[in-house]
Amino acid sequence: MDSELAWGPGQRVQSVVLSVRREGAAGPLRDVRTTVLGADGERRPLPLLVGVNAGIDLQTPVWIEALGCGGPNGCTAATAVVAQRAVVRFTRGETQEVSLLLASACVGVRCAREQRCAVDSGRCEAATRAQEMVRPFSGSDAATVAVIDAREDVQVIADQPVATDAPMRGDSGIDMDVPADRIEPMDHGVVLDAPMDAAPRDGGPADVVAPDTGPMDSGSGDGGPHPPCPAGLRLIPAGMFLMGEPGSDDAPAQPVHGVRLTAFCMDETEVTVSAYAECVRLGACTSPGTGTFCNWMIPGREQHPVNCIDWNQARSYCQSRGSELPTEAQWEYAARGTDGRAYPWGNDAPSSQPCWIGGGQTRTSTCATRSFSSGVSPFGLFDMAGNVFEWTLDWMAPYTGDVSSSVMNPVGPAGGTSRVLRGGPWNTASAIIIRSTHRDSITPTYRSGDTGFRCAHAP
Known part of the structure; x- marks a missing residue:
């Protein structure tokens, strides 16, 4: 046009x-x-x-x-x-x-x-x-x-x-040669209901729709409301988006490819020290590390993201709640929505929107969750850029596909050597690292003051 x-x-x-x-x-x-x-x-x-x-x-x-x-x-x-x-x-x-x-x-x-x-x-x-x-x-x-x-x-x-x-x-x-799913409107956009079975990232084509949505509390594509997400989680409506970075300065985020997701819930914030401490108290979680920049047992950081935690600890916490770590595709969709934005808040260069050391900011630790309302994602999630890297469920692997071939609920390969991290940490000044498309990865046993997590949950 x-x-x-x-x-x-x-x-x-x-x-x-x-x-x-x-x-x-x-x-x-x-x-x-x-x-x-x-x-x-x-x-x-x-x-x-x-x-x-x-x-x-x-x-x-x-x-x-x-x-x-x-x-x-x-x-x-x-x-x-x-x-x-x-x-x-x-x-x-x-x-x-x-x-x-x-x-x-x-x-x-x-x-x-x-x-x-x-x-x-x-x-x-x-x-x-x-x-x-x-x-x-x-x-x-x-x-x-x-x-x-x-x-x-x-x-x-x-x-x-x-x-x-x-x-x-x-x-x-x-x-695209796949049966269509029913679409129903919600107050902030379109919700698409679809089968729940996951497919590998290199699966075949799927029919696609790109809703443009804002923060929502409930909704489904089957004509009736989903049960409310658990407290502290946001409903991420089903839909399609183009995953990856079209530019040339971040090769692991290429090629851009279509992804289709069913609805899911996701934590509004990174899991806090306070929330994780309750899991430890109940005996369902093990204690995080306590080295430099770790928030565990530091007075006044109860509402900071828990960090110095490895992939297995993060996953155990999510599973103790009946949840799971988000897949890479779920994470990126929740961070940027359907409109191809570079950052959770839009395409404006990062300055004061995230917790980081760029944009003239100085800090020596993470930030309390919910501190940066100007940086929320289209679905109302905080700190999807900055504060801490976030563990995802997937093993790191190259992307496949293109903009005209999408796959339903992709998951990473069955094995690998490193798990994908998303979101970027508080101690970076790189605008690339905190892009919603940026991919990092590290061994699952890694624990650092720059790494935490959040959970996803079936609605």
């Missing part, structure tokens, strides 16, 4: 609304998302690229509408500055794209919902004419960070879009 009109804050087009329906203009709604345009902060630049999972039944067309809005909060077809539509079918087994141009000639033109605006003449014509413009995907360098399932129904709550401010760049069709 692109625009001939000036776009961004104060410009002719300040936001865009993208809608996708199956079967045509009167067909069931699949997704609605509003993106605020701009070149800084949480705004997104044009062109936009959005993946559309066309599905197996390629005889059924996909209806796509792009609205250019004169304000930052979206618009309707009746109030849009300019609109463009397409009704297209994609080819099975191929990744294709169709361009939606918000053309100067189409400003103020009100075509019927089954029609598009011819960009050269500004006249209305059948939206199916866009089929002539479907072509093989050009391989844009921009990350594809929103993927819409064009087969499953989505409802809009009140007048709010299902997803907002998703960073997108164009419109590509991606055909």
Whole structure:
């Protein structure tokens, strides 16, 4: 999706609304998302690229509408500055794209919902004419960070879009050969219910959907609420995201690949000294280390993350609660959500958002949990960047796959020599190390003042 009109804050087009329906203009709604345009902060630049999972039944067309809005909060077809539509079918087994141009000639033109605006003449014509413009995907360098399932129904709550401010760049069709799951809306986005069985990271393709969600307390894709997560945990809704780092400065985080996850709960904070001490008191956990920078038995650090703890101790604690260490995929999804952000808080360079020694900060230890509210993840989790590295369940292994092939609930290999650490520690000044995509690893017996953990739990 692109625009001939000036776009961004104060410009002719300040936001865009993208809608996708199956079967045509009167067909069931699949997704609605509003993106605020701009070149800084949480705004997104044009062109936009959005993946559309066309599905197996390629005889059924996909209806796509792009609205250019004169304000930052979206618009309707009746109030849009300019609109463009397409009704297209994609080819099975191929990744294709169709361009939606918000053309100067189409400003103020009100075509019927089954029609598009011819960009050269500004006249209305059948939206199916866009089929002539479907072509093989050009391989844009921009990350594809929103993927819409064009087969499953989505409802809009009140007048709010299902997803907002998703960073997108164009419109590509991606055909993936897996049954769809039911999608239901929640107050902050879309929740996708899916089978619970895990698959290895090198598994086959899966159908994908990229909800854009905020912090939630409960919800499911089966039409009813999940039981509440245990106290102190947040529900992370099911969905799809693109895992990994597209840049070239962090090789272990490449290649970017699609991952699909069922819903799970995750600790809002890293496990604290106080919480771990209770496990030790009950005899279910063993004591952490007490060396330099360790928080164990240090007065005043009861609400700091427990550190100087190895992988087995961390896992034993989680299992004592009926939980587990998060997989690498669960951890990254919980840290960054679906919009491809670099850090839990967005894409702004880290400064005062995390507990670290960069950004002009000085410190000699970890920070109390919940101290950095400006750095929370899209799902409301604290310290997903900085404070302590966090143990994950997985053995370290190279990534496989790409943006068009996703796998359900990936787990690492069955064996290895080092376990993956995520999140970065308090004693780093490296903006790369605290990225949500960054991967580190170390032997499972490692204990240090820079390493702690949090737990994941089935909802």
